Structures are given as C-alpha cells and as structure tokens.
Amino acid sequence: MRERQMLDAAVRIFGQRGYMAASMDEIAELAGVSKPLVYLYLNSKEELFTACIRREAAALTEAVRAGVRPGLPADRQLWDGLRAFFAHTAEHPDGWSVLHLQARTHGEPFAAEVAAMRAEIVAFVTRLVAVAAREAHRDPDLPEHEVAGLAEALVGAAESLAAWANATPGTTARQAAATLMNFAWAGLGNLMRGEVWTPPAEPA
Amino acid sequence: MRERQMLDAAVRIFGQRGYMAASMDEIAELAGVSKPLVYLYLNSKEELFTACIRREAAALTEAVRAGVRPGLPADRQLWDGLRAFFAHTAEHPDGWSVLHLQARTHGEPFAAEVAAMRAEIVAFVTRLVAVAAREAHRDPDLPEHEVAGLAEALVGAAESLAAWANATPGTTARQAAATLMNFAWAGLGNLMRGEVWTPPAEPA
Numbered sequence: 001m002r003e004r005q006m007l008d009a010a011v012r013i014f015g016q017r018g019y020m021a022a023s024m025d026e027i028a029e030l031a032g033v034s035k036p037l038v039y040l041y042l043n044s045k046e047e048l049f050t051a052c053i054r055r056e057a058a059a060l061t062e063a064v065r066a067g068v069r070p071g072l073p074a075d076r077q078l079w080d081g082l083r084a085f086f087a088h089t090a091e092h093p094d095g096w097s098v099l100h101l102q103a104r105t106h107g108e109p110f111a112a113e114v115a116a117m118r119a120e121i122v123a124f125v126t127r128l129v130a131v132a133a134r135e136a137h138r139d140p141d142l143p144e145h146e147v148a149g150l151a152e153a154l155v156g157a158a159e160s161l162a163a164w165a166n167a168t169p170g171t172t173a174r175q176a177a178a179t180l181m182n183f184a185w186a187g188l189g190n191l192m193r194g195e196v197w198t199p200p201a202e203p204a
Numbered sequence: 205m206r207e208r209q210m211l212d213a214a215v216r217i218f219g220q221r222g223y224m225a226a227s228m229d230e231i232a233e234l235a236g237v238s239k240p241l242v243y244l245y246l247n248s249k250e251e252l253f254t255a256c257i258r259r260e261a262a263a264l265t266e267a268v269r270a271g272v273r274p275g276l277p278a279d280r281q282l283w284d285g286l287r288a289f290f291a292h293t294a295e296h297p298d299g300w301s302v303l304h305l306q307a308r309t310h311g312e313p314f315a316a317e318v319a320a321m322r323a324e325i326v327a328f329v330t331r332l333v334a335v336a337a338r339e340a341h342r343d344p345d346l347p348e349h350e351v352a353g354l355a356e357a358l359v360g361a362a363e364s365l366a367a368w369a370n371a372t373p374g375t376t377a378r379q380a381a382a383t384l385m386n387f388a389w390a391g392l393g394n395l396m397r398g399e400v401w402t403p404p405a406e407p408a
Contacts, residue, residue, distance in 0.1 A: 018312070104308055108222070145375070149383040152368040153361035160360020161353060171349070179353040183388065 003041055006031045011052045015094025019049060019102045019110075046109075053103045053110060056095035057117035063088040064121065074132030075185050081128070082158065082180055086173035089162040100163055118155065126151040154184055207245055210235045215256045219298025223253060223306045223314075250313075257307045257314060260299035261321035267292040268325065278336030279389050285332070286362065286384055290377035293366040304367055322359065330355040358388055 009031035042048040067084025089096040133142040165176040213235035246252040271288025293300040337346040369380040
C-alpha cells in the first residue's frame, strides 16, 4: 500500500520533472512518507526509477492485452488494441513520459527495460499482422520479413503519435487511435488483399 | 580537413561503442591525431558529441531534401523521400545510431539537438501530406490536426523501421522504403480519396 503510494508519487515526479531534476525529497513529500522510508523500500534513485519503469511497462502491456479479444477479425483486434493503447497513454501521461522519454534518455540499464517491453509489443503486433495476412490471402503469403517490418512501422507510428497526442491539447485517445487506424489499416488492408503500391519504373 | 577526420572517427566510435563507453583516446587514435589536438578543436567529450549530432542531423536532413523533387506527384515525392532516408541511414549506420539511439539516451542537451532535427522533418512531411490532400480532394479537406497526426505517425514509423533495418541483416534500404510506402501510401492514398476506415458501431 505504502509502496504503491511511493511509486505513484515517483512516476508523477519523474514523468513531470525528468529523471535528473526529480528529487527524492519531493517524491517522499508527495507520497506523504519520510525520505528514509523511501530508501528503505527502494535503495536508491536508480532502483526507484527502475521500479517505476517496470510497473508502468507492465501496466501498459496489460492494458493493450486486455483490450484485444482474440477471435475477432484482425482489423477489429487492431482497432481495439490501438484504442486501449492510446486510452492508457492518455490516462497515464506521466507513466508514458517515463517509458517513452525518461527511460530512453538516461542510459543503458533503463533503456534496456523499455526495450524488453517494446519487443513484447512488437511480437504481439507481428502475430496479429501475420494472422490477418493468413486469413486474407494465402497465396502468395506476405513474407515473414515483410510482416516483421510492418509491425515495427506500426509500433513506431503508435509511439510517435502517443507522444504527440499527449503534447497536443484537445486530442482525444479515440482520435489518435482513429488517425493511426486510418493510416495503418487502409494501408495494411490493401496489402492483405495483395494490392501493393507500385514504385515508378526507373533506370537501372 | 583534420576536423572532418576527427568527427568521422568520433561518429564511428560513439555509434558503435555508445556515448558512455567511447574514449577520447580511441577517437584520437582512429582519427590519426593526438589527443591534445582533439581537445584543441573540440573542448570536451560533450562538445565533440554535440558536434557529431549536429553534423549527422544536417547530413540526414539534407539527404532527404535532396532526394525529393518538388512538383512531382505526392506519392512520388514520398517514395523518393523515403528512399533517400533509408539509403542514408543504411549507408551511415553509426550516424543513425548517434542520432536515434545515443543522442536520445544521454540526457537533455543532446536529446534537444535531435528533437530540433525531428521537428524539421515532421514539418516537411506535414507539408507534403497537406499538399497531397489538397490535390486529391478539396471538399471536405483533411483537417489540419489530422494531417499533423499522420505526419507524426509516418516519421515515427520511419525511425522505427530504420533502426530495425540496420539491425536485421539482408534488409536493403529499398525494401525498407517499399515496406513503409506500402504501409503508408496505400493508407494515406485511401484517405486522400476520402475512403476512411470505419470503426465498428458500439454502445455509447
């Protein structure tokens, strides 16, 4: 219970002030506990920050997973997943700032934590795209390599849009999800039907 | 001339070893100059790193700009821009690692340098999407807000794919550009024609 209060306070301070500027005094004060107690639970600023990253990463991954019901059509699963993602990042802007910005800008051990979460989400999206491709056109199959690239593109687009949506007043989670869905699905949807964009002929 | 040798060496060492592990000794040795000379030109490791970020950011922005010829159809401009982007990041993997990874993971002043370059590229892509939307369907116009979101999504997707392509043996710049173009253009292309993906009806 107290640990949760401390982590809540830490995520808020790290997310709003940044890792460097955040002070343990301020975190303890916001949590309503003494500074020695914070150190008792979580040895150092580094460990406290790592605990924040892990908790926020787990919460985000869980929110996306919970939003998607397997068995529905692929575009519906993607739409549900995107809405869950943008709803979570909009409701937890400090947590998203910790994951997307702070954890990646303050050195290797923290960046590695986020990279692990990201790899999990990319794997999830890759399976989704692969299943959709199989459902849609078996022959010729979308090459595995292409599927992996599409998943990377989609995750990168979602990360970028979430940061933009949180920094742009008046952008709702639903709008952000719809923008990306229009961008991604109409493109992916065409690909699934085997309708590719054709590059212009050019001199060898 | 010597400054260029030093920066070439620094980008290589920073890109491959990471900012923390890079040593000024190694950079001087690779550049074939004495360590005091490196410090004479660029006062500190921080300044040397900042000089690397600026040079690589300028080179990347310039490569994309040079690849695009205004006046061509929007999909052609986008394709040319993406090819230029992926060709440059593939040819300069250490420079891309400095910009995308190292500069963003070692604190504020460096991250701000990259953010400035990114803002320039987003603005460029935003104009491209806006022009394409105007050309394609004047009424109703794609809302400005939606255009900005699409540009953010596209840039995020490109960054993510470039990192993936460089880490995935056998992926050519042209393949990466084609993957993203298929993803983005077929999606954007539908949007331009006013064909949006429709979310499923749901209970209020």
